[in-house]
Amino acid sequence: MLFLSIALMYACSKNEDEVTPEEKKITFSVPANFPAPVYSFEDNKLSNAGFALGKKLFYEARLSADKSVSCGSCHQQFAAFTQLDHKVSHGVNNCQGKRNTPPLFNLAWQKAFFWDGGVKNIETSPLNAITDACEMGTDIQTIVAFLKNTPPYPDLFKQAFGSTEINSQLILKSIAQFTAVLVSDNSKYDKVMRKESGISFTSAELAGYNLFKEKCTSCHTEPFFTDFSYRSNGLDLVSADEGRSHITGVASDLGKFRVPTLRNIEYTSPYMHDGRFYSLDEVLEHYNLGVKASVNLDVQLKNGIPLNTTEKEQIKAFLKTLTDNEFIKNTLYSES
């Protein structure tokens, strides 16, 4: 017993030594203006080695069928981890998917993933993109075999999980150590809300925030700027994409999609599930005059959201306070 505790102490001190002084300890902390997360790393102990492995896998294009597409191909950091200028995701063999790539941040607070909420756990989310013929076009079995035979992966798994054993569970857990750590909480909006060092909204931003609270927050609820519900915002009379009903099989969910977050909206163009709008002006004009009487249209949008030119400018000014440049430029998340 004494020997064991000495061995344990030795192991602990040794682990600490492995983190070089200049290397930042990877942590996950809940921002003061956020509620408790859904994903807590309880069954997936966060470590620098686990995060580093997850990040390497995230940027590893050799995992895809034609070795051309990594997670990071469609989830680009400079676009808050969505794909800039792509209406829909662009996968292997130049295949065009059917939906716009969602941005990746604050995923630890999300209960369901993808536009239709079909995936219910952050850890199993990558499997969808891995197996989709129009995304990475492969399967987890092939990826396990590739990683087992490709240095330095066995060593990296050993550093992260204590064994050179590679299986789908460890692959997915390490990727979650990267994706769940992606927290965007340092926008101007956040700093104003947290009353940090005298930061305040300009008059246009404040006017926009007040308009936003009056006209938008019932769906784009703070602090995530989504209530995570599935709604139709009247893009088409008949939606070409069945959306949420593909998952639930319920007719009243036809054409409904998860309300997207508006954080970092300045950088996540194009917009909507099919990326049909390239600018925020187009989006706001849709709500002003473009809402169509879709069969499952959200009742709150029955009359659209009338906005005059000044109001649109003010709302846009506010939306740009949701940009988190510290997140977008954080080299910790960049391909190294």
Added chain:
Amino acid sequence: MKLSQYFLALLCPIILLSSCKKNTDEVAADTQSTFSIEFENQVNGSPLVLNTKTYKNAKGEDFKINVFKYYVSNIKLSKADGTTYLIPESYFLIDASKAESTNITLKDVPTGDYTKIEYTIGVDYARNFAGAQTGALDPINGMFWTWNSGYIFVKLEGTSPQSTATGNTLTFHIGGVIDPNNTIRTFTTEINAANPLRVRTDGKPNMHFKVNAAALFTGKTDVSFATLNMTMGGANSVIVANNYANGLFRLDHIHN
């Protein structure tokens, strides 16, 4: 070796002494042992032969089976006195193409006489939404839906001349845990009290179940492959699950 012989020598009289006082059926509550379950895959009483053999469904339609896989989980044993034991982490994937998967071993089970067994056909609600799993629940096994996350509980693929699908295929992927399309079903069977499952430190019984793949297509609703030949969750999967809930498994005998 010698030491253990001394132990045995010491132990024998104790066992003998105690067995004089107690009913012979009783065993100490804190001992554990092992038993096994064999799943003999059949179609209407004939052995299941993948790919080549032709069977008939309840509507008299011919079909062949290429893939037959199913989950058995959360195995729970009951004694005559009503006490139960849920075998922790009991998740098994039975695959007709892998002989070794059709005989499962349950370890560390408290010894005793069990008169009832029940288990989930499929995977419980929580694990459908849990994080990345391993073992029988590893998505590598091809029983996990990636786009609508959750497990396929029972998978039967094959062909039938009556199927209107391309290539006359049959695709029955049964799963889904959300009402009204919840397909989790629990199978329960009483064990003949005269020959209960006797888990003993010196006996490792084997339960023998017969599994009728054709039960997917009859029971509550006779399925015609002309009208139902493909389901991957949803209302049609519920029809199939309601069919197999009681007809898929039958306890044939126990070797104690």
